[in-house]
Amino acid sequence: xxxxxxxxxxxxxxxxxxxxxxxxxNPVGSFTRTLGVLVLAAEAELKGRSLxxxxxxxxxxxxxxxxxxxxxxxDSVHFNDVSAGAAKVCRKNVEINQMENFSEIxxxxxxAFLGRFYSDGTRYDMVDIDPYxxxxxxxxxxVAAVKSGxxxxxxxxxxxxxxxxxxxSAFRKYGSYSLDVDFCHELAARILVKSVVEACGRKDLVATxxxxxxxxxxxRTYARIVKGRERFPHRRxxxxxxxxxxxxxxxxxxxxxxxxxxxxxxxSPSLVAGPLWIGLLHSDExxxxxxxxxxxxxxxxxxxxxRYMSCFTAENHLPPYFFxxxxxxxxxxxxxxxxxSVINSxxxxxxxASRTHFNPTGVKTSAPYEEFAETxxxxxxxxxx
Numbered sequence: 001x002x003x004x005x006x007x008x009x010x011x012x013x014x015x016x017x018x019x020x021x022x023x024x025x026n027p028v029g030s031f032t033r034t035l036g037v038l039v040l041a042a043e044a045e046l047k048g049r050s051l052x053x054x055x056x057x058x059x060x061x062x063x064x065x066x067x068x069x070x071x072x073x074x075d076s077v078h079f080n081d082v083s084a085g086a087a088k089v090c091r092k093n094v095e096i097n098q099m100e101n102f103s104e105i106x107x108x109x110x111x112a113f114l115g116r117f118y119s120d121g122t123r124y125d126m127v128d129i130d131p132y133x134x135x136x137x138x139x140x141x142x143v144a145a146v147k148s149g150x151x152x153x154x155x156x157x158x159x160x161x162x163x164x165x166x167x168x169s170a171f172r173k174y175g176s177y178s179l180d181v182d183f184c185h186e187l188a189a190r191i192l193v194k195s196v197v198e199a200c201g202r203k204d205l206v207a208t209x210x211x212x213x214x215x216x217x218x219x220r221t222y223a224r225i226v227k228g229r230e231r232f233p234h235r236r237x238x239x240x241x242x243x244x245x246x247x248x249x250x251x252x253x254x255x256x257x258x259x260x261x262x263x264x265x266x267x268s269p270s271l272v273a274g275p276l277w278i279g280l281l282h283s284d285e286x287x288x289x290x291x292x293x294x295x296x297x298x299x300x301x302x303x304x305x306x307r308y309m310s311c312f313t314a315e316n317h318l319p320p321y322f323f324x325x326x327x328x329x330x331x332x333x334x335x336x337x338x339x340x341s342v343i344n345s346x347x348x349x350x351x352x353a354s355r356t357h358f359n360p361t362g363v364k365t366s367a368p369y370e371e372f373a374e375t376x377x378x379x380x381x382x383x384x385x
Contacts, residue, residue: 006096010034010298011069014060018092021085023059028216029130033063034301035308036153037070039211039222040126041296042289043151044073051125054078054117054145056110056138061090063128065097070296078124079105080113114141128153130220135192136173139199143207146225151210154196155220162188162219179273181242182324186358189219190320193277194237196223204229211290211312212281214358224283236279240320241270247369249321251278278320282312314354318364323372326361334376339363345375 006013009030016025044051051074055064064077077099079090087107094103106113110129117123118141127146129138135156146152156162161169163184170178175198176191178184189212200207207223214220238251243264254275262270291309294302315322329336339355346353346365353365365372 009062010037010066010301012062012065012093013096014062014065014093015089015096016060018089021088023083023086023089024132025060025062029218031215031301031304032130032155032213032218032220033066034297034305035211035213036063036128037066037296038290038293038305039151039153040067040071040073041293042286043126044071045289045292046286047125050075052076052078053126053128054080054113054124056080056113056127056129056142057082057131058090058105059083059086061093063130064103065093065099067128068099068102069097072296075102077103079103080108080110082107082109110138111141114138114145118144123147124150126151126153130155132157134158134173136195139195140202143196143199143205143225144203148205148225148227150225151222152196152207152225153220153222154192155218156188156192157218159185159188159217159219162191176274176276177272179240179242179271181271181273181321182327183321183358183362185214185219186321186356187240187273187276189214189221189281189358190276190278191274192219193221193223193281194275196221197233197237197277200225201229201232206231206233208283209277209279209281210283210286213308215308221281233279236277237275238278239272239274240276240278241272243268243270247373249319249369251320276320280316282316284313284316287312287316308357311355311357315356315364318352318354318356319366322356322358322362322364323369324359324362325376328373329376332373332376337376342372342375346372349375 058079058081061079064079068074068077081087091105129142135154162178167177174191174195193209197207206226206228210222212221238253240251242249245268246266248264326336343353346367351365351367356362356364
């Protein structure tokens with residue numbers, strides 16, 4: 001094994017091939033793995049004990065290895081992958097990182113792996129599943145493999161149907177329609193959360209999002225899973241309506257269908273997305289616990305993670321959509337103002353407003369679209385970007 005064969009990510013040192021077998025590795029995913037370290041550290045602090053986790057599609061094993069080495073919160077990791085080559089490479093990486101006594105490695109299809117632990121009652125404090133493409137086919141078994149009070153970490157990388165193309169595909173996989181709008185990535189995240197919530201409902205479980213993230217090529221949610229059917233959050237699953245003419249946005253619960261509900265006040269028929277989750281995407285308490293764990297991170301990761309954490313907190317109680325300053329200015333044929341000046345102007349008018357992690361040029365606000373647009377039509381000289 002030559003030195004150049006080893007890749008370093010965080011505290012982990014991993015091989016991507018071993019004895020003729022190779023595995024997929026996405027370096028861009030390092031950011032989501034770093035956030036996962038904070039999630040686990042925060043969860044262990046809340047639980048007051050170390051955690052047992054499952055890395056359901058482990059490939060090289062880098063995710064579970066980093067969780068173990070960096071969080072200080074994990075006492076065992078069960079690695080799984082359907083690929084015999086991945087299982088072999090993962091086993092070598094476990095050895096390199098001296099985790100042999102704290103891990104188990106299996107080679108099963110994801111649903112068989114998850115179903116086995118549901119059937120025999122052996123569940124995990126956190127089940128982490130990061131598939132290529134849609135998470136939909138694994139949802140039901142994944143939520144059932146989590147201990148009551150534990151956490152499901154679920155990723156969807158099929159952003160084409162969830163965002164801009166393939167409304168039929170999104171409905172087929174997730175039971176929701178997407179829309180090609182400026183805030184499509186937030187819609188994708190809210191459709192993913194809704195799918196987890198619905199899957200829990202089918203098992204007499206309740207899911208509460210702890211953290212929901214869009215970054216790079218994926219959306220990902222961490223959700224607390226508990227037993228119970230009476231607390232199912234019916235009122236937080238809505239359809240979202242967008243007027244293509246005046247760009248008003250509103251939501252209606254799945255059982256709210258008053259006459260004219262699909263038309264805007266301007267009488268134009270609306271475009272509809274959903275059903276989707278309109279509740280909080282993050283837990284305020286959990287975010288504070290995560291912030292308390294930032295000292296675990298390497299300096300190279302700290303700046304980006306801290307920026308995201310600030311956005312998570314600021315955006316959490318604002319409406320389930322945002323406006324894009326740059327695209328709106330283009331539509332209005334106006335010079336683009338700075339993001340911060342738009343936020344300050346909206347706040348001066350009495351509206352809530354903040355940046356959002358979903359888009360660096362996006363603004364979440366309680367202001368209706370017309371008020372937002374007026375802010376861009378009549379900027380102060382200091383507003384110009």
